Amino acid sequence: MHHTTTTTGTSVSCSEIGACTLFWAFSRIALSGFGGVLPFAYRGLVEKRAWLTPTEFAEFLGISQMLPGPTICNVALMVGHKYGGPRGALAALAGLIVFPFLLVIALGVLYQRYGSLPAMRDALRGMEAISAGLIFATAVNMAIAMYRKKESMRRQILKTGLLLPAFIGLGLFGWRLIWVFGVLAVVGTSLFYCTREQE
């Protein structure tokens, strides 16, 4: 049950961490994660606890971003799995979710009760405008990271040929994600596969 294949001996001395320890560690990371958990995950996992080397963190993050679903949850699963097998993975994931979940619902209760107060509505309106800006910044960062990769002109154009239809279809025409994503993922993957550079 416990997969303790520690090939990278540089990160932590003991190869197994209890489910409880994993749960609390990820709880602490999640609860300090105001405005995004990832930077705090780096601090908590690499700098503070040395459960991962910086390279391992980058590798786990890269795989997590390729997988569907919340990136940080996938990172937690992989870290938990590394130190505690499937049990550890679930403990880490639960740690990440349980307390922030209760907190968010508590805020929701407050919103239900006081959300119609004028001051509360005004504040929320401002917060929503900020939220839109934060998401836009994420989109821009993703695009910058994507175009910065040195690749052939043909592939750079292909990226634009996927980005723009995704934005226009979802944002301007309001098409459903399942269709837009399904079509673009199949077309994009085949084209990238055909134009792959031989390394």
Next chain:
Amino acid sequence: MNHEPDVFELCGRLAVLSLMAVGGGVIMVAPDLQDYVVSGKHWMLNAQFTAAYAIAQAAPGPNLLFVSLVGWLVGGWFGAIATTLSIILPSTLLTFSLIKLRARQSGNALSKALQHAFAPISAGAMAATALMFARASDTGWHSGLLSLLCALIVLKTRLNPVLLIAAGAFAGIVHLV
């Protein structure tokens, strides 16, 4: 709020959507979810939907919890727990199977092509989500300007987003937006 909300229907939809949120997190499913719970089913007002997102952003923890709050508004505690599980479980199972496969699968040409294709689609979907929230909070050019200003600050500095959210709340209270 007109019809009896069907939490299971919502969960099924979320489970499918969660598998399409590649690269940028769960926020990407927001336009589809909004279309469903607000415009399609009338289970909540648009103002409630966007407020749920703003609240989840202001709280610590993963952003996916805005889905929990939407679930809570639709179906109380049961709705909150069921929607949270349905957004997490599919990708969790997939990650588990990948951990098992990883040794022999990583780095082949097809998975690289997949990664390459997902990045621009995710970026486009993320921009569409931003547009949806900008429209929802639209109170004229003030709010659009605030959104753009916020995006610029995030891109140019390493300021913690929570400070910006607090500034946004203040701007709302003093009627700047």
